[in-house]
Amino acid sequence: MNKEITIYDIAKDLGVSPTTVSRALNDHPAVNTKTKQRIFEAADQMGYRSNVFASNLRRKSTNNIGIIVPRLNSSFQSSVLAGMEKVANEAGFNLIISQSLESYEKEKANARSMFNSRVDGLLVSLAGNTEKTEHFQAFMDKGIPVLFFDRVASQTGCTGVIIDNRQAGYNATKHLIQQGCKHIVHVLGNLNINVYAERLKGYKYALMDHDIAFSQDNVIHSDLNEEAGEDIAKKIMAMKPMPDGLFVSNDACAASCIRSLKQAGIAIPGDIAVVGFNNDVISRLIEPNLTTTHYPGYEMGEVAMKNLINHLSDSTEGVLQNTNTITLRSELIIRDSSLKKKSEA
Amino acid sequence: MNKEITIYDIAKDLGVSPTTVSRALNDHPAVNTKTKQRIFEAADQMGYRSNVFASNLRRKSTNNIGIIVPRLNSSFQSSVLAGMEKVANEAGFNLIISQSLESYEKEKANARSMFNSRVDGLLVSLAGNTEKTEHFQAFMDKGIPVLFFDRVASQTGCTGVIIDNRQAGYNATKHLIQQGCKHIVHVLGNLNINVYAERLKGYKYALMDHDIAFSQDNVIHSDLNEEAGEDIAKKIMAMKPMPDGLFVSNDACAASCIRSLKQAGIAIPGDIAVVGFNNDVISRLIEPNLTTTHYPGYEMGEVAMKNLINHLSDSTEGVLQNTNTITLRSELIIRDSSLKKKSEA
Numbered sequence: 001m002n003k004e005i006t007i008y009d010i011a012k013d014l015g016v017s018p019t020t021v022s023r024a025l026n027d028h029p030a031v032n033t034k035t036k037q038r039i040f041e042a043a044d045q046m047g048y049r050s051n052v053f054a055s056n057l058r059r060k061s062t063n064n065i066g067i068i069v070p071r072l073n074s075s076f077q078s079s080v081l082a083g084m085e086k087v088a089n090e091a092g093f094n095l096i097i098s099q100s101l102e103s104y105e106k107e108k109a110n111a112r113s114m115f116n117s118r119v120d121g122l123l124v125s126l127a128g129n130t131e132k133t134e135h136f137q138a139f140m141d142k143g144i145p146v147l148f149f150d151r152v153a154s155q156t157g158c159t160g161v162i163i164d165n166r167q168a169g170y171n172a173t174k175h176l177i178q179q180g181c182k183h184i185v186h187v188l189g190n191l192n193i194n195v196y197a198e199r200l201k202g203y204k205y206a207l208m209d210h211d212i213a214f215s216q217d218n219v220i221h222s223d224l225n226e227e228a229g230e231d232i233a234k235k236i237m238a239m240k241p242m243p244d245g246l247f248v249s250n251d252a253c254a255a256s257c258i259r260s261l262k263q264a265g266i267a268i269p270g271d272i273a274v275v276g277f278n279n280d281v282i283s284r285l286i287e288p289n290l291t292t293t294h295y296p297g298y299e300m301g302e303v304a305m306k307n308l309i310n311h312l313s314d315s316t317e318g319v320l321q322n323t324n325t326i327t328l329r330s331e332l333i334i335r336d337s338s339l340k341k342k343s344e345a
Numbered sequence: 346m347n348k349e350i351t352i353y354d355i356a357k358d359l360g361v362s363p364t365t366v367s368r369a370l371n372d373h374p375a376v377n378t379k380t381k382q383r384i385f386e387a388a389d390q391m392g393y394r395s396n397v398f399a400s401n402l403r404r405k406s407t408n409n410i411g412i413i414v415p416r417l418n419s420s421f422q423s424s425v426l427a428g429m430e431k432v433a434n435e436a437g438f439n440l441i442i443s444q445s446l447e448s449y450e451k452e453k454a455n456a457r458s459m460f461n462s463r464v465d466g467l468l469v470s471l472a473g474n475t476e477k478t479e480h481f482q483a484f485m486d487k488g489i490p491v492l493f494f495d496r497v498a499s500q501t502g503c504t505g506v507i508i509d510n511r512q513a514g515y516n517a518t519k520h521l522i523q524q525g526c527k528h529i530v531h532v533l534g535n536l537n538i539n540v541y542a543e544r545l546k547g548y549k550y551a552l553m554d555h556d557i558a559f560s561q562d563n564v565i566h567s568d569l570n571e572e573a574g575e576d577i578a579k580k581i582m583a584m585k586p587m588p589d590g591l592f593v594s595n596d597a598c599a600a601s602c603i604r605s606l607k608q609a610g611i612a613i614p615g616d617i618a619v620v621g622f623n624n625d626v627i628s629r630l631i632e633p634n635l636t637t638t639h640y641p642g643y644e645m646g647e648v649a650m651k652n653l654i655n656h657l658s659d660s661t662e663g664v665l666q667n668t669n670t671i672t673l674r675s676e677l678i679i680r681d682s683s684l685k686k687k688s689e690a
Contacts, residue, residue, distance in 0.1 A: 047483045049461055064441070064462075073427035073643065075420065082418035085444050089455070094462060096409070096439045099430050110434070116394050117409075117439060141392045226626050255630045281571050282627055285600045298418065 005048040014042055065308065066114035066122045067097045068107055070151070075252075075280050076297045077125065080149065083301025084123065091309050093120070100127040108135040115139060121308045126151040128190045145311050149304040151193050152325075161304040163330040165195045168293045169202025171332045172247050172275045175291070177210045179273050179340040181245030184212075187220045187232055187257075188249040199249055199277070224249060229256025236272070237264060244272055245338075251276040255286040258337065273338040288336035296328055303328065350393040359387055410653065411459035411467045412442045413452055415496070420597075420625050421642045422470065425494065428646025429468065436654050438465070445472040453480040460484060466653045471496040473535045490656050494649040496538050497670075506649040508675040510540045513638045514547025516677045517592050517620045520636070522555045524618050524685040526590030529557075532565045532577055532602075533594040544594055544622070569594060574601025581617070582609060589617055590683075596621040600631040603682065618683040633681035641673055648673065 007021040014021075016035070024031045024039040025048075031039075042048075065088055069077045081097065088095055096119060100107035107127045114122060115138050122139055124146065133153040136146045140158075152160030169186075176184050186203045188196045200219065207214050220235055222228045232253070236243055248254035254276030258268055268274055268288055276283055276292040283290035303326060352366040359366075361380070369376045369384040370393075376384075387393075410433055414422045426442065433440055441464060445452035452472045459467060460483050467484055469491065478498040481491045485503075497505030514531075521529050531548045533541040545564065552559050565580055567573045577598070581588055593599035599621030603613055613619055613633055621628055621637040628635035648671060 044483075047486045049463065071427065072430055073424045075423075078420075078423035079418045081442075082416065082444065085417055085442065086446075089443060089451075092458075094441045094458065095443070097426075097430065097442045098434055098440070099427065101431075106434075113437075113439065118394065138389075138392045138394075226629065252626055252630075259630055259632075281597055282630055284571065285597075285604055285627055285631055287604075287632055 005043075005046045007048075010039060010042050010046060010048060013046065014038060061120055062118050063092060064094045064096050064117065064119050065305070066111075066117070066119035067095055068100055068110050068114070068122070068124045069097070070100055070102050070125060070127050072097070072099045076150075076278055076295060079297030080125075080301035080304075083298040083303075084305040085301075087302050087305040087309065093309065100130075102128040104130045104132075111135045111139075115144075119144070120312055121145045121147070123304055123308060124148050126153060126193070128193055131192065145308055147304055147308050149300055151195060154194065157324075159307065159324060159326065161300055161307070161326045161328065162194075163295060163300075163328050165198035166202040166205075168277070168330050168332070169199030169247075170206045171202070172199075172277070172291075172293060173203045173206035174210070175332060175334065176245035176247060176273055176275060176338060177206065177212065179245070179269070179338055181243075181273055181340070182212060183218070183241065183243040184245035184247060185218045185220060185236060185239075185243045186247045186249075187222050187224070187253065189222065189224045191221075196249060203247060218243070222253065224253040226252050226256050228253050229258075230260045232257050233260035233264065236261070237266070242272070246272055246274045248274065249277050251278045251280040251283045251290060251292055254290055254292075254337075255282045258286055258288075258290070269336070269338050269340050273340050275338050279333060283333075283335070286337075291335045291338035292333055294331045294333050296330065300328055350388075350391045352393075355384060355387050355391060355393060358391065359383060406465055407463050408437060409439045409441050409462065409464045410650070411456075411462070411464035412440055413455050413459070413467070413469045414442070414444055415447050415470060415472050417442070417444045421495075421623055421640065424642030425470075425646035425649075428643040428648075429650040430646075432647050432650040432654065438654065445475075447473040449475045449477075456480045456484075460489075464489070465657055466490045466492070468649055468653060469493050471498060471538070473538055476537065490653055492649055492653050494645055496540060499539065502669075504652065504669060504671065506645055506652070506671045506673065507539075508640060508645075508673050510543035511547040511550075513622070513675050513677070514544030514592075515551045516547070517544075517622070517636075517638060518548045518551035519555070520677060520679065521590040521592060521618055521620060521683060522551065522557065524590070524614070524683055526588075526618055526685070527557065528563070528586065528588045529590035529592060530563045530565060530581060530584075530588045531592045531594075532567050532569070532598065534567065534569045536566075541594055548592060563588070567598065569598040571597050571601050573598050574603075575605045577602050578605030578609065581606070582611070587611075587617070591617055591619045593619065594622050596623045596625040596628045596635060596637055599635055599637075599682075600627045603631055603633075603635070614681070614683050614685050618685050620683050624678060628678075628680070631682075636680045636683035637678055639676045639678050641675065645673055 007018050011018040011021045021039055024036045085095055098110040104127050133156050139146045146158045148158055149161040152162055188200055191197050204214050258274055276290045279292045279294040283292045352363050356363040356366045366384055369381045430440055443455040449472050452475055478501050484491050492504050494506040497507055533545055536542050549559050599619055603619055621635045624637045624639040628637045
């Protein structure tokens with residue numbers, strides 16, 4: 001590796017004083033524009049690296065923000081990250097990203113690594129089997145803000161950015177009831193994760209409010225992946241009588257259910273009306289097009305990052321402490337997969 | 346912010362010498378297991394941060410690897426990132442991730458920021474309008490390895506990890522010809538990007554090898570997004586005679602073409618056989634299922650990161666210099682959307 005270029009090298013090269021170089025690189029008004037320009041060009045050509053690293057050490061700040069997500073290869077999480085990156089980049093922050101792979105142990109190790117790397121703040125969407133949040137206590141003790149998004153921890157004093165999953169589940173179920181469905185199955189993921197637990201509540205409340213009895217037999221737990229659709233379709237076809245409504249907690253899984261049901265000769269929505277969740281691309285391409293809840297991932301990323309950065313730059317440090325939950329608007333998008341009564345749409 | 350906990354604080358708290366604490370935290374054999382355990386627990390409880398930051402400064406290494414992608418919210422890129430994170434995490438490296446949003450200027454700014462943050466290495470998939478790679482020269486001058494993936498720079502001495510896009514384009518086109526197609530349209534993205542330029546070459550060579558004349562009229566340039574499908578379908582239906590084969594350079598766009606063509610009463614593959622690219626989830630859910638090229642994004646991420654890390658840990662520093670291109674296996678997956686001759690499949 002080459003020798004590190006210093007302001008003394010640049011000064012020598014241009015025949016100016018090191019003080020002038022230092023001032024120019026910090027955009028000091030005492031140095032005229034032309035000289036600044038010459039110094040910038042020389043710095044670039046010589047491969048000078050502004051001493052962010054050492055100055056970070058002095059400021060005890062790295063300008064790095066840590067992000068831990070369950071999985072990077074998820075359509076929803078990648079939208080969230082895109083929104084976060086845009087906001088962070090514009091504000092001059094770098095993102096350090098890791099995935100927990102749905103493992104509490106890995107999440108804990110990632111948090112420890114980010115703590116040691118001295119991130120300025122942390123954004124987390126929890127792993128499926130995370131039940132405790134003590135692994136974030138060290139951040140809080142140091143006054144490093146931790147903010148949760150999508151999959152949030154209820155028991156901490158930290159801010160969470162979410163949608164109202166209970167209301168979204170309620171609206172999806174109510175829509176199916178309004179379409180004439182009387183026997184509605186709900187397919188959902190790990191109940192340890194708030195988003196699924198809340199949607200289930202919404203499903204139950206909607207049934208109750210419309211005098212339909214809730215039965216545990218109508219709840220199917222699943223990995224919600226693409227492959228799960230076939231298995232779920234089999235379970236549904238084995239129910240007697242067969243359900244006339246299906247509310248699946250993600251679009252890829254709902255789409256794969258539709259495919260399997262259609263292959264078995266079942267009409268969608270005639271025999272069974274189907275509703276998904278997320279508004280992924282797949283929901284607009286599957287036939288019939290899938291009724292779903294629009295989940296604003298990109299916007300969630302932007303909002304979470306903006307709040308974290310505002311907190312970092314606010315000397316009063318009161319922004320996040322006073323806000324416990326930021327709820328974004330979600331929306332039921334009605335398409336053909338659930339429209340038993342076209343005229344009422 | 347609280348006072349930083351030091352080894353002296355831990356030593357005082359436990360009544361042992363600072364040397365013992367330092368040795369224990371570095372897993373020195375001279376400290377017995379029980380004492381180590383006590384020291385680890387105290388360090389955890391007191392919120393001690395191992396001095397990675399300062400030791401990085403001494404070692405002139407950050408254990409951070411920079412990644413620049415065109416967009417984070419892309420099914421392909423998020424698979425690549427997932428593969429990269431897994432390998433990096435296991436090797437004790439953090440990822441600093443940014444997106445160029447297909448802009449050369451932003452890519453340049455991101456590279457500058459990563460250079461100043463002193464990343465140990467850089468992985469890049471180029472923006473659509475990047476024609477020069479001088480913005481990576483500063484890394485090379487410092488001996489910081491730069492490795493390209495998917496969208497690579499041909500003119501540098503840097504290693505690129507790719508698939509053989511030309512062969513993949515050739516195979517897709519040849520398959521359509523073997524299915525009896527004589528008038529094949531190719532839809533592709535920005536030709537400045539190597540992957541599209543190479544696939545176009547493959548398309549041309551396959552036509553030539555089968556005595557079909559190439560015509561510029563059969564090449565449609567597109568953003569390749571979900572919305573583009575409708576527009577492409579219109580163009581195809583306006584061609585006289587209408588084409589009998591369609592090779593689209595990504596699955597979401599191919600799927601949306603299929604939907605628009607079907608809505609206009611055109612039979613797939615009867616009237617026109619369709620082939621996509623990437624093997625995204627959508628290719629397995631659209632009806633008919635889409636013939637496509639399996640593009641191993643996760644594996645590409647793993648391979649790129651492994652090579653970079655091997656280079657960093659290899660004192661001979663010769664690994665990347667001697668390898669200019671790493672080509673991963675891709676594969677044409679034949680499904681119903683292109684099977685005009687079922688018996689030959």
